[in-house]
Amino acid sequence: MSTLIKEDILVELLATTGTGFEEVRAAGKQAFQVQGFPTNKSEEYKFTAITKKIEQSIQNFAPAAPFTVTAEEVNANIFEGYAGDVLVFANGHFAPALSSTIEGVEVSLLSEKSSIALGSIAKPEKDPFCALNQSSFEGGIFISVPKKAQIQKPILLLNFFKATAGQVIQPRVWIEAGDFAEVTFINHSVNLSDIPYFVNKVVEVKGGVNTQIRYYKLQNEGKNVIEVSNIETDIQKDARFTSVNISLSGEMVRNNLTLNILGSNSEGNMYGLYLLNGKTHVDNHTNVDHTVPHCESNELYKGVLADNSRGVFNGKIFVRQDAQKTNAFQQNSNILLSDDAVVNTKPQLEIWADDVKCSHGCTTGQLDEEALFYLQARGIGKLQAKGLLLYAFTGEVMDYITDQSFREYCIAQVQDRLGSNL
Known part of the structure; x- marks a missing residue:
């Protein structure tokens, strides 16, 4: 204890x-x-x-x-x-x-x-x-x-x-x-x-x-x-x-x-989005365990962090010895809007099979200043320009929601947050 x-x-x-x-x-x-x-x-x-x-x-x-x-x-x-x-x-x-x-x-x-x-x-x-x-x-x-x-x-x-x-x-x-x-x-x-x-x-x-x-x-x-x-x-x-x-x-x-x-012949898909501000702390731990051959998994998590918020991503993919012909993909991408925001990301692969296609990766950065300048040069205010770029970054995750009413509700919640740049 x-x-x-x-x-x-x-x-x-x-x-x-x-x-x-x-x-x-x-x-x-x-x-x-x-x-x-x-x-x-x-x-x-x-x-x-x-x-x-x-x-x-x-x-x-x-x-x-x-x-x-x-x-x-x-x-x-x-x-x-x-x-x-x-x-x-x-x-x-x-x-x-x-x-x-x-x-x-x-x-x-x-x-x-x-x-x-x-x-x-x-x-x-x-x-x-x-x-x-x-x-x-x-x-x-x-x-x-x-x-x-x-x-x-x-x-x-x-x-x-x-x-x-x-x-x-x-x-x-x-x-x-x-x-x-x-x-x-x-x-x-x-x-x-x-x-x-x-x-x-x-x-x-x-x-x-x-x-x-x-x-x-x-x-x-x-x-x-x-x-x-x-x-x-x-x-x-x-x-x-x-x-x-x-x-x-x-x-x-x-x-x-x-x-x-x-x-065998199964598919797993995990998609995630976290928009954090203030002192909010969100930790996403994912685990995909491939135990049999001829299966696929896809994983995409994206984060936008502002103020003093903190994000954690730890994604694990296990490919067991019998799980030949596995396709497993994992990506974690983050945008930091503040010098005080922190993200700790750790994608992991543990592979015991030898006939597989697996990849993982992570990126952490800030908004593209050239893209921001491009939008502002065409008369779009800075706050709105940031919101458009952030929505372009996050929107991919919500596209995987099949129910239209829930997807539109999530989009409205996200746009409200991004419109104020969190």
Whole structure:
């Protein structure tokens, strides 16, 4: 256990029993007690002092209670033109009365599905926050898309967060898609409290043969929020998984995204965008594990940083010995708008196979002064010219969002930020 956070303040949280999953919770607690909170000596959290930030901002480790969300609040936070289904959550607890009944999809409380292999994808021994969630999550939701189901409308996971006295919110989601199924999820969070609180989220996604799964996430919560998100996905033969992760706000945010490619002829795509200002700190850790031959992965993360903000990108691609004929590509590009903004980027490749095509790279720089001068020479103001160049840089990521209403909402949010140059 880290000496920065005393064990006695974790007693109430670790004692949370929830409903069901007794053995799973016990395994999570044990894994957390072995790892403890990460210190500055932890390689995985080398540039993100999240333990210190939690110690400074979180007064207790009691779980935040569920609360009542109104229909008006739900309607006010659905994107204009959105035509999909909505599942509503309050502090991680499912609100069925405000949620859609989705034709062809099973939606249940996790407490009703104690037989599922919770923690078998997002393994608690791999990350201390994943272990902490597994030991003490409350509520949680189970979503199952049956075999051959083609869910044409997206499913919006609309999360409302509200806490007092710096409490802890631990959402837990299990998603499974049967063979030949297709589905799109949009994860959007709404902050209803200015008080600092800690969100520790775990999402496990289990994809079958020839599944098509899209998972989009917009992180735009309050400036005082500390958040850790663990999203881990298994896909089988002939499957495709696409993730788009956009981070715009928060005091300190850690996004862990892992894709395990377990069947041949599969494809994984990870795209990310982070626009940071003030003292916002966002850390993106991605992990693609190629275990079988004839698969492909594509990864592109872009960042724009201003003021005293800090970004971290650590992307890992593993190509196992049996994963011949793998194509894996990774790129991280950043623009710094301030001398005080910092980005630490570390793309990584670990290859044990010999017949592969793999590449990775990173770039960090400032706006092109010649392009800026060119636009200003044609009567465009400096602020607007910067905004146009920045949008040209970031727009590629949002092009990968297939739902038009959500894509337009993200574009509007990004343009608003870039128009003021953050």
